Amino acid sequence: xxxxxxxxxxxxxxxxxxxxxxxxxxxxxxxxxxxxxxxxxxxxxxxxxxxxxxxxxxxxxxxxxxxxxxxxxxxxxxxxxxxxxxxxxxxxxxxxxxxxxxxxxxxxxxxxxxxxxxxxxxxxxxxxxxxxxxxxxxxxxxxxxxxxxxxxxxxxxxxxxxxxxxxxxxxxxxxxxxxxxxxxxxxxxxxxxx
Numbered sequence: 001x002x003x004x005x006x007x008x009x010x011x012x013x014x015x016x017x018x019x020x021x022x023x024x025x026x027x028x029x030x031x032x033x034x035x036x037x038x039x040x041x042x043x044x045x046x047x048x049x050x051x052x053x054x055x056x057x058x059x060x061x062x063x064x065x066x067x068x069x070x071x072x073x074x075x076x077x078x079x080x081x082x083x084x085x086x087x088x089x090x091x092x093x094x095x096x097x098x099x100x101x102x103x104x105x106x107x108x109x110x111x112x113x114x115x116x117x118x119x120x121x122x123x124x125x126x127x128x129x130x131x132x133x134x135x136x137x138x139x140x141x142x143x144x145x146x147x148x149x150x151x152x153x154x155x156x157x158x159x160x161x162x163x164x165x166x167x168x169x170x171x172x173x174x175x176x177x178x179x180x181x182x183x184x185x186x187x188x189x190x191x192x193x194x
Contacts, residue, residue, distance in 0.1 A: 013044065038095055105130070123163050
């Protein structure tokens with residue numbers, strides 16, 4: 001990458017960090033002090049955008065998406081697939097415990113605009129339905145087909161997997177998740193860096 005490209009990337013990165021911080025402030029304000037917002041986590045200009053439906057207890061306790069069992073399982077999976085975890089951003093559709101979809105949808109749209117990923121991974125049918133209902137500009141509805149790359153927008157591909165939170169306890173569920181998620185490794189190996 002040339003010096004000019006490095007400078008452009010740095011400007012986009014600073015813009016994404018500023019917008020992510022503003023989004024975090026808006027989530028905190030929307031909580032009204034009575035609810036703990038669960039913020040997305042990862043690189044603000046990640047190539048891969050992981051999306052699951054609702055935060056688990058550990059995420060609510062820490063206020064960070066993919067904190068706990070799901071995050072640990074994903075890190076191990078990313079290592080197996082030789083995918084750089086620094087190129088990942090993860091978030092939940094619902095931003096609060098028992099959150100409202102209509103309240104949460106604008107936050108997700110903002111996250112997608114900020115991160116500008118190359119691949120969105122919808123984990124589970126509820127996350128997929130939420131993503132499809134969000135109507136991101138130029139998006140097509142993704143089909144409920146696990147482990148198959150689909151066109152989400154002209155610049156973003158989509159991948160559907162089973163829900164990671166529901167896939168951690170029983171071997172058949174783990175296997176089903178892995179079989180769908182491993183497509184990310186194949187995609188990663190063929191995707192040139194920014």
